[in-house]
Amino acid sequence: MKLSLVVPCYNEQDNVELFYEETVKAFSGVGFDYEFVFVNDGSRDKTLEKLKKLYEDKLESNITVVSFSRNFGKESAIYAGIKNSTGDYISLIDADLQQRPEVVLEMMDILEKEPEYDCVAAYQDKRKENSIMTGFKTGFYKLINKLSEIKLRADASDFRTFTRGVADAILEMGEYHRFSKGIFSWIGFNTKFIPYEVQERNAGETKWGFKKLVKYALEGISAFSTKPLKLATYIGMFTSFAAIVYLVVVVIQRLFFNVAVSGYATIVGLILLLGGIQLFCIGIIGSYLAKIYIQGKHRPIYIAKEILKR
Numbered sequence: 082m083k084l085s086l087v088v089p090c091y092n093e094q095d096n097v098e099l100f101y102e103e104t105v106k107a108f109s110g111v112g113f114d115y116e117f118v119f120v121n122d123g124s125r126d127k128t129l130e131k132l133k134k135l136y137e138d139k140l141e142s143n144i145t146v147v148s149f150s151r152n153f154g155k156e157s158a159i160y161a162g163i164k165n166s167t168g169d170y171i172s173l174i175d176a177d178l179q180q181r182p183e184v185v186l187e188m189m190d191i192l193e194k195e196p197e198y199d200c201v202a203a204y205q206d207k208r209k210e211n212s213i214m215t216g217f218k219t220g221f222y223k224l225i226n227k228l229s230e231i232k233l234r235a236d237a238s239d240f241r242t243f244t245r246g247v248a249d250a251i252l253e254m255g256e257y258h259r260f261s262k263g264i265f266s267w268i269g270f271n272t273k274f275i276p277y278e279v280q281e282r283n284a285g286e287t288k289w290g291f292k293k294l295v296k297y298a299l300e301g302i303s304a305f306s307t308k309p310l311k312l313a314t315y316i317g318m319f320t321s322f323a324a325i326v327y328l329v330v331v332v333i334q335r336l337f338f339n340v341a342v343s344g345y346a347t348i349v350g351l352i353l354l355l356g357g358i359q360l361f362c363i364g365i366i367g368s369y370l371a372k373i374y375i376q377g378k379h380r381p382i383y384i385a386k387e388i389l390k391r
């Protein structure tokens with residue numbers, strides 16, 4: 082039995098070696114083989130050099146390094162890592178030691194002892210971030226669960242371990258705009274959620290600013306829901322209905338009560354409001370169209386410049 086540790090790395094020069102050491106330490110004496118699949122996601126620092134050094138020096142370990150031609154994002158790195166893994170089980174884990182390798186052992190234990198589960202995912206026990214961020218995240222998960230057919234857990238991370246069957250299913254999902262959390266949920270299988278404590282980042286900084294998170298959230302919604310496209314229909318039905326009622330009222334006022342209809346401000350206000358709603362809806366359609374356009378080109382999910390593999 083073999084486990085593949087898929088580790089996406091983007092500017093993690095001060096973490097990869099320590100990650101390797103800590104994992105080997107935690108895994109000493111385990112009853113299964115394991116390999117490392119490091120994916121260098123176009124790092125601009127010395128991450129690749131460090132990974133190459135590990136590959137050359139640590140002959141006792143089974144190390145694969147996939148190096149991208151540029152930064153393609155964590156989702157692409159996960160895909161490439163799974164694609165280049167050979168284990169019966171696959172674990173996705175970050176390079177920054179926020180996720181302890183000991184937890185992977187816990188996951189493996191569950192997969193072995195409880196064969197009804199195909200996947201074990203860790204969720205954060207306590208979020209280590211400010212309450213505004215947590216509030217935004219909770220709001221996003223409520224919204225996406227309402228809008229789409231998939232169900233996402235607000236606190237689940239992509240720190241997880243799963244069987245080859247699950248890995249193959251993930252690879253089958255060939256979409257260019259990848260939203261891992263949605264993919265995990267969409268493919269089904271039995272998943273057990275276990276709590277884990279997020280550690281402080283060992284070195285370097287997080288790549289997730291607020292802006293990037295908002296973009297990620299919107300991507301997630303459009304990747305797994307088409308409901309926003311129906312927004313125009315609903316708003317359109319409502320405004321048409323309101324307009325008819327209003328017209329009837331105006332005609333009755335004019336014919337029976339001789340009220341002169343005035344209202345320059347109302348007209349300007351309504352034109353702006355309706356124009357705004359129309360542009361907003363066109364924007365939504367446009368964002369889906371853009372995805373069809375990109376997907377239609379059948380571009381690869383990543384481009385590997387170099388693959389080191391024994």
Ligand code: UDP
Pocket residue numbers: 088089090091092093122152153154155158174175176177179286287288289
């Ligand atoms: N990562 C990546 N490509 C990216 C951004 C991040 O491969 O474009 C990797 C990163 O090196 C790390 C993991 O994804 O191993 C999680 O990133 P990060 O620690 O920045 O996210 P956070 O833990 O703050 O959510």
Ligand code: MG
Pocket residue numbers: 175177179282287
């Ligand atoms: Mg991190």
